[in-house]
Amino acid sequence: MRYRKLGNTGLEVSEIGFGGEWVDGTPEEALAMVRAADEAGINILDCWMPDPTRRSNLGDALAESGARDRWVIQGHLGSTWQDGQYVRTRDLAQVKPAFEDLLARFHTGYMDLGMIHYVDSPAEYEEATSGAFMDYVRELHAAGTIRHIGLSTHNPKIAKRAALNPEIEMILFSVNPAFDMMPATENLDDYFGEAGEQSARDGMTPERAELYALCEETGTGITVMKGFMGGRLFDAAQSPFGVALTPVQCLEYALTRPAVASVMVGFSAPEHVADAVAYETATPEERDYARVLAGAPRHAYIGQCTYCGHCAPCPQGIDIASVNKFYDLATMYDEVPDSLREHYRALGTTASACIACHACERRCPFGVGIADKMAAAAELFGC
Template identity: 80%
Template sequence: MRYRELGKTGLQVSEIGFGGEWMDGTPEATRAVVERAHDAGINILDVWMPDPVRRSNLGDALRDLDLRERWVIQGHLGSTWQGEQYVRTRDLVHVKPAFEDLLARFHTDYMDLGMIHYVDQVAEFEQIMAGPFMEYVRELQGSATVRHVGLSTHNPQVAKLAAAEPAIEMILFSVNPAFDMMPATENLDDLFGEAGEQSAVDGMTPERAELYALCEQTGTGITVMKGYMGGRLFDAKTSPFGVALTPVQCLEYALTRPAVASVMVGFTTPEHVDEAVAYETASADERDYVRVLAGAPRHAYVGQCTYCGHCAPCPSGIDIATVNKFYDLATMYDDVPDSLREHYRALGATAASCVACRACESRCPFGVKIADKMARAAELFGC
């Protein structure tokens, strides 16, 4: 298992994470999944679910296996259990006991990441940050009951506000090749509706490209939800691209986005853990989502670099994919951030080394004019 630093939190998390949503079976079944995940090196768990069965199943498994201190837990604030059903709320009368219940069921006195739960409206984000809900979050952080503060959202506009807010250190955000082409929305259902197929031919939305750039600049870590688009990307009939991707290919896409540290995968059996962890030993061909999307009947990646690396090798030794990533990030700003400029210069062979042989262009699945882009990068960075 490979590990990545989660933004500026200082936490090292496994690039394959555990979304605990489906752990509503028997305690024994949950323990088997937790044990398999731990043996595979997974060390981050997202717990947004308020119901006592899943909380207790997971909390008891971690306690019985003596794993609590080895795991980074994303515990959500604002996800409550009322009248035997899930209710998302900002009312502290319900928020506080729900969070205290989470701590109790996990047999712990802290959450590594206290997640402001499911904020998809800009107005709601602004209300939270200026109101008693955020005061409560600060109290929890001040007492070390919450070690770091995060926020979950599906809306890139809200995610950008969170990334620019110093009090929020990381975000849980939905990332997959289909969602990256969908416009910002305050309604989660829109992401799975008829707009999905049209989005596949519209191209990546600027809000999402800007979000990744901002997170990279501010050191805001990203953990990923819905990396498989709810399983729709595994079936050509339900994929907006008209072709099927594998779990490994979806993981590769998410983990090559800027600022992404880990993908939360929903498991129900130990075998599901094995399928996701197969990413760690997968070959380059098995990870290659590009060859699938390039031949898809519906996609708008033509002319866009996805940082896949198919352009290599460069006779001048340029890491073309990384140069393109830094260039795309830099163009999101009026002035190139000093940190980004230094990362670029540290590459050694920069875009200025390009001799415009264009051999790389014949290998690019999406027809990117790489030599022209290298020239623009050299001009922008000054070397």
């Protein structure tokens, strides 16, 4: 298992994470999944679910396996269980007992990441980051009951606001090749409707590209939800691209976005852990999402670098995908941030070494004018 830094939190997390949403079977089944994940090296778990069954299943499994101290847990504030139903709220009369219940069922005195739960509209963001609710979050943080403050959202405009908020250190965000085509929306259902197929033809939205650049610059870590688009990307009939991707290809796509540290994968059986962890030993061909998308009947990635690495090897030793990534990030700003300039220079062989042989362009599945991009990068960064 490979591990990545989660922004500026100081935490090292496994690039494959555990989304606990489907742990609603027996306690024995939950224990088997936690043990399988722990043995595979997975060390980050998201628990947004407020219902007692799934919370107890996970919490008891962690306690019985003795693994709590090895896990980074994302625990959500604002996800409550009322009259047998999930209710998202900022009402502290409901929020406080729900969070205390989470701690109790997980047999712990703290959450590594205290997540401001599910904020998708500007009004919700204002409510969640000001007033009594945020005061409670700050109180928990000051006491060490939550070690770091995070926020979950599906809306890139809200995610950008969070990335600019110095109190919020990371975000849980929905990332997959289909959602990256979709314009910002306050309604999650929009991502799964008819607009998805049209968006697949329109190209990555500026909000998404700008968000990834901003998170890289501010050190705001990203953990990923909905990396498989609810399984729709595995079925050509349901995929907005008209082709099927594999779990490994979806993981590769998410993990090559700037600032992404880990993808939360939903497990409902131990074998699902093995299926996800197979990413760690997958071949470049098995990870290759680019060839699939390039041959899709509906896609809009032509001319856009997706950092897939097909351009390699460069005879001059340029890491073309990384140069393109830093160039794309830098062009989001009026002036190149010093941090990006240093990341670029640390590559060693920079874009100025390009001899415009165009060998890379013949391998690029999306028809990117790589030689021109190298020249632009050399000019922008000055080397």
